[in-house]
Amino acid sequence: MPTPNELLAAEGKTLDDVIAPGLRVLFCGINPGLYSAAVGHHFARPGNRFWPTLYAAGFTGRQLPPAEERELLNLGYGLSNLVQRATASAKTLSAHELVEGARRLELKVQRYRPGIVAILGIGAYRSAFRRPEAVLGRQRERVADAIIWVLPNPSGLNAHYPMPSMVQSYQELRATVQ
DSSP, X not given: OOOHHHHHHTTTOOOOOBOOTTOSEEEEESOOBHHHHHHTSTTOSTTOOHHHHHHHTTSSSSOOOGGGTTHHHHHTEEEEESSOSOBSOGGGSOHHHHHHHHXXXXXXXXXXXXXXXXXXXXXXXXXXXXXXXXXXXXXXXXETTEEEEEEOOOOGGGTTSOHHHHHHXXXXXXXXXX
8 A cells, every 4th residue: 555655756657558459448547546656557546446347247257456457458458548647636637638648549549459448437538539418338439440438437536426337337338348
């Protein structure tokens, strides 16, 4: 567990993508939190619901700890972020940063060719892709040739979104992947 000083020092750090060519799904978070940047793994804060949701929705055979994030590659899944720099809250990101993140994501998708890009956060998707009316689920638009699927943000800061509903949203994507 990082110390308060280590968390402060993580501001602005980045995490490497967990990515390979031809993934079935590239899960794309908004940006790393300070805890994740401090420990060097995606969705690492204990209150983050990404790993439990991925397991409950059937993407993994067991709940992976963040330190085993690279195991996702063996299952055909990967991890990235719209904005690379770590912050205490995604709310501090500017609309410009999100739009630029969408442009960088498109280049990444052109290079690695995942079948589906799952954006984890409806608000971030709406801003980054300039789709203010978007709803959760499959989108009409694509990024490069990949299907875009918007899922709820698993952050503990999004706790108003109940876990059963989150799992259901992820299961809908899982059914499409199968």
